[in-house]
Amino acid sequence: MSSDPTLTGESTNPKPAEARYEVREDAEETWQIVDTANGLPAATNGRDLVQLVHKDAIELAKELNDCEQGGLESPLI
Structure with missing residues (x-):
């Protein structure tokens, strides 16, 4: 049985x-x-991207990873 990382504090990697x-x-x-x-x-x-609600953190991480993997300019300043 696998545990849900959102309940154990482990990373949630998109x-x-x-x-x-x-x-x-x-x-x-x-x-x-x-x-x-x-x-x-x-x-x-x-501003550090901390203290986010889970849904927002997932969406932001996905966008950042999509930019990184697509060779696009990072939206981070």
């Missing part, structure tokens, strides 16, 4: 083998997007 950005629980019921290249929260416009 594209397991290739994703640069992962969603991880940062506090009870809030989530952050972590840049796996450096292990730090991703940031944009001087």
Whole structure:
């Protein structure tokens, strides 16, 4: 029986083998997007992408990974 990573605090990775950005629980019921290249929260416009609701974190991580994998300019500043 596999456990749900959203309940255990493990990372929730939108594209397991290739994703640069992962969603991880940062506090009870809030989530952050972590840049796996450096292990730090991703940031944009001087703001760390932390304390997000799960749905928003998943959507943002997917967009970031899609840009990264498609060779597009990162939307992060």
